[in-house]
Amino acid sequence: MLLIPEDGEWLLWRVRASGRRSRERQRQVILLLVCVCVCQSGTEPLRYSLAEEMERDSFVANIAEDLGLSPSQLAARKARVVSEGNERLFHLNRNTGVLTAKESLDREEMCPRSDTCTIFFKIVLENPLQLIHGEVEVRDVNDNSPVFQEKEMVLEIPETTQPGSRFPLRSARDKDVGSNGLQNYSLGPNSHFSLDIGTRRGGAKYAELVLERQLDREEQPQVNLLLTATDGGSPPRSGTAQVRVVVLDANDNTPVFDRALYEVRLAENSPPGQLVVRVVAADPDEGSNGKVRYSLTETPEMSQQLFQLNPDTGEIRVAGNVDFEEVEHHEITVRATDGGGLSAHCKVQVEVLDVNDNAPEITLTSHSASVPEDAPLRTVVALLSVRDRDSGDNGRTECSIDGDLPFSLTATADQHYELRTTAALDRERTAEYNITVTAVDWGRRRLSSRTSLSVQVSDVNDNAPEFTQEVYTVSVSENNSPMVRIGSVSATDADAGTNGRVRYALVRQEGAEQPAVSVNAESGAVFLLRPLDYEQVRALEVAVRAADGGSPPLSAQAVLRVAVRDENDNAPVVLHPPAESSGAAAGELVPRSAEAGYLVAKVVAVDADAGQNAWLSYELWKATEPGLFRVGLHSGEVRTARAVAERDAPRHRLVVLVRDRGRPPRSATATLGIALVSGFSDAHLRGAEEAPAAEPEGPLTLYLTVCLACVSALFLATAGVAVAAKVRRARRGAADGLPAFPHSAPTSSAGSLPRTSVYDVCFAAGSLDGDFRFLGPLLPCFPDGMPPGPPEQRSSLCSTEAANLGDGGDRAAEGRAPVSADTARRRAEAACTANRGKELLGNSDPNSCLAPQ
Numbered sequence: 001m002l003l004i005p006e007d008g009e010w011l012l013w014r015v016r017a018s019g020r021r022s023r024e025r026q027r028q029v030i031l032l033l034v035c036v037c038v039c040q041s042g043t044e045p046l047r048y049s050l051a052e053e054m055e056r057d058s059f060v061a062n063i064a065e066d067l068g069l070s071p072s073q074l075a076a077r078k079a080r081v082v083s084e085g086n087e088r089l090f091h092l093n094r095n096t097g098v099l100t101a102k103e104s105l106d107r108e109e110m111c112p113r114s115d116t117c118t119i120f121f122k123i124v125l126e127n128p129l130q131l132i133h134g135e136v137e138v139r140d141v142n143d144n145s146p147v148f149q150e151k152e153m154v155l156e157i158p159e160t161t162q163p164g165s166r167f168p169l170r171s172a173r174d175k176d177v178g179s180n181g182l183q184n185y186s187l188g189p190n191s192h193f194s195l196d197i198g199t200r201r202g203g204a205k206y207a208e209l210v211l212e213r214q215l216d217r218e219e220q221p222q223v224n225l226l227l228t229a230t231d232g233g234s235p236p237r238s239g240t241a242q243v244r245v246v247v248l249d250a251n252d253n254t255p256v257f258d259r260a261l262y263e264v265r266l267a268e269n270s271p272p273g274q275l276v277v278r279v280v281a282a283d284p285d286e287g288s289n290g291k292v293r294y295s296l297t298e299t300p301e302m303s304q305q306l307f308q309l310n311p312d313t314g315e316i317r318v319a320g321n322v323d324f325e326e327v328e329h330h331e332i333t334v335r336a337t338d339g340g341g342l343s344a345h346c347k348v349q350v351e352v353l354d355v356n357d358n359a360p361e362i363t364l365t366s367h368s369a370s371v372p373e374d375a376p377l378r379t380v381v382a383l384l385s386v387r388d389r390d391s392g393d394n395g396r397t398e399c400s401i402d403g404d405l406p407f408s409l410t411a412t413a414d415q416h417y418e419l420r421t422t423a424a425l426d427r428e429r430t431a432e433y434n435i436t437v438t439a440v441d442w443g444r445r446r447l448s449s450r451t452s453l454s455v456q457v458s459d460v461n462d463n464a465p466e467f468t469q470e471v472y473t474v475s476v477s478e479n480n481s482p483m484v485r486i487g488s489v490s491a492t493d494a495d496a497g498t499n500g501r502v503r504y505a506l507v508r509q510e511g512a513e514q515p516a517v518s519v520n521a522e523s524g525a526v527f528l529l530r531p532l533d534y535e536q537v538r539a540l541e542v543a544v545r546a547a548d549g550g551s552p553p554l555s556a557q558a559v560l561r562v563a564v565r566d567e568n569d570n571a572p573v574v575l576h577p578p579a580e581s582s583g584a585a586a587g588e589l590v591p592r593s594a595e596a597g598y599l600v601a602k603v604v605a606v607d608a609d610a611g612q613n614a615w616l617s618y619e620l621w622k623a624t625e626p627g628l629f630r631v632g633l634h635s636g637e638v639r640t641a642r643a644v645a646e647r648d649a650p651r652h653r654l655v656v657l658v659r660d661r662g663r664p665p666r667s668a669t670a671t672l673g674i675a676l677v678s679g680f681s682d683a684h685l686r687g688a689e690e691a692p693a694a695e696p697e698g699p700l701t702l703y704l705t706v707c708l709a710c711v712s713a714l715f716l717a718t719a720g721v722a723v724a725a726k727v728r729r730a731r732r733g734a735a736d737g738l739p740a741f742p743h744s745a746p747t748s749s750a751g752s753l754p755r756t757s758v759y760d761v762c763f764a765a766g767s768l769d770g771d772f773r774f775l776g777p778l779l780p781c782f783p784d785g786m787p788p789g790p791p792e793q794r795s796s797l798c799s800t801e802a803a804n805l806g807d808g809g810d811r812a813a814e815g816r817a818p819v820s821a822d823t824a825r826r827r828a829e830a831a832c833t834a835n836r837g838k839e840l841l842g843n844s845d846p847n848s849c850l851a852p853q
Helices: 006-020 023-041 063-067 071-074 301-306 680-690 701-729 800-814 822-840
Strands: 046-051 057-062 080-083 090-092 098-101 118-125 130-139 152-158 166-168 184-186 193-199 204-210 221-231 237-250 261-267 275-278 293-296 308-309 315-318 329-337 341-355 361-367 370-373 380-387 397-401 407-413 416-421 432-443 450-459 471-477 484-488 502-508 517-519 523-530 539-547 555-565 575-576 586-591 597-604 604-606 615-625 627-630 638-639 651-660 667-677
Touching: 006 130, 046 057, 057 063, 063 071, 080 090, 184 193, 184 204, 193 261, 237 822, 261 275, 275 341, 293 308, 301 308, 301 329, 308 329, 361 432, 361 450, 380 397, 380 450, 397 407, 397 586, 407 432, 471 484, 502 517, 517 539, 517 555, 555 701, 575 667, 586 597, 597 667, 615 627
Parallel strands: 046 130, 152 237, 261 341, 370 450, 471 555, 586 667
Antiparallel strands: 057 098, 080 118, 090 098, 118 130, 166 204, 184 221, 193 204, 221 237, 275 315, 293 329, 308 315, 329 341, 361 380, 380 416, 397 432, 407 416, 432 450, 484 523, 502 539, 517 523, 539 555, 575 604, 597 638, 615 651, 627 638, 651 667
């Protein structure tokens, strides 16, 4: 329905009156009229009403008619409905201009607490933009019945209640409002109660039950009533509820317990929920007066925490941890109360029985952290006490030590023990003892506990240092650098701390010179203080002392042996031929009849080094006639390489090079002057004529004369001794067997080969021919022929006989007359005898005798 203000009617009359004007003028007026109407209508909202619970798309209003616009104008101006809030409750059809509800509206849901329910909306038009307000009132419909929250209400009224007493009843609720809301209550027919209806300040109705006639429980224990609530709708709606009136008996009897004292025995640690006892009280009344409820009264708080009483059944159950060690007896007072408030009391005494539930407790009263290893037997190490909170045998305990340890427990007083040593302690074997003490009670189910304590064994200086070796051998090359580390010594001490700290020092004898080595006091490193010479000191030994830091200190000694390794630091020294002071070469006479292999001279050299560094070799370095002479590589013998010819020069000069085998090798030279003569007298005269007459005699001639005299005297003495020895051996007879063989060959001061390679050369005197052989063992010469003995010993013959036999065979092969065996033997014996004499004088030729292999 469109509401048009009076100003709009006047304008519409004016427009109709101007119909006589032209059509263009009429359109302008119509547009002006519409704009004015819309503007006028925008000042007051559009109001509509709609009943709740209408179906979906129900008609609300025709907006086009109310606004005076055609549907095409609504569509052209893009009319639309905007509802307040997020919900879109209405829909505007632009083609028809009809406003409809999009869904069924429920007033009780939309406006639950308001008597009126209004929905606001807006209509938006464009070209020009225009906003029109509207509202729709949702009318209430009687679609809800009064409802009681409880379908049954129970009233307990004592039978002694006087008539006229009022009992409020719970009100019903109706979601509808106005006349459709709750209007009246009614009560079903009965002989005891009536209903009184009142109105609260807000207009809500309430009902009260009024007692008209006194109740009698024995006559009628309860009364059932029907309460009805009615609204004012058309048709009216109603709701009902049952009212059950319970007639209460008068409380004229007191509850009575069957026993005044309950005595119970309960084992400790009983599980929660276990039944302790059930108390029972009876009340002859009925209903609430005869219904008894139980409660605790005048009971300690601890007992209330340990026990729980069921108020309905009177059962007392365990609620906490019942511990005999805390409380042995519990006294509980129980009160029984009926519905009328009358009560009675009884006592419950609970005796807690002990159970072996506590393990012994071990307390360490005193403890020595460390015990010296030299502590005497029965030394007290610790004091212990044991406690068991149980009683009787459950609290009786015994203690022991686990394992085989040098300790024992001794009971001193009630539940007190002493831990003592039972054997000697040795820290070096066991430095710490972990002692476990076990305490066990005497209960049926034996409980035990353990505690551990540590006992340290303190060190005592009872162990001397020990060297890892009794003799330490180190080697060092000679000519070493000073202060060089050549090795170390090491000693250990089983003690600990200062007692086990080892310091090293050399043991010096009184009056002895400063040793060539030193030892580091802390590390034991051995240092060489000065260079060593192998030729002076082959080895040295010193004593090293290791002392600990105890008080008094203990010490041990070891031997440090330093072996000096030889280095090739000495060149060979030529002993023969001796160098002349004037520089002239030593002279040797060789007959011109000498054959090849004739021994001219022997170069003798020595080397102060040892081993390979002292192995010497000889070679011919320079010669006047290179092909005439040769030099033995190892013997140093100068022999003719061929027979001397008449055309050879009468004088020759040879330079022999002597070289050792060191690295690098060292060498020396010897110069020989050789004269070829037909006879020794001729040579001597020729040499005297050629010698300068004015040259004075030097000291060398004197030295040579003295030496020749000494050698001659020694030779004669040696020959005498040798003859005497041979005569003595000849007298022993054939039964004596072979003489004892020396363990090693005699060492020659003139030889240059090691002992195992010393050899002898046997040759016949006056013979120009000879053999040279290297031998294994060195055997003696027997001048009287082969002595009796086993075949193995007789196989070693005098080298003289073998050499002569070889010479005889060689000469026979050359066509010369061989030397007889007797002659060769005599010559060999003379040569060997001369060589033995030289050995005694120190000038022997180690290569003069040779035993055949």
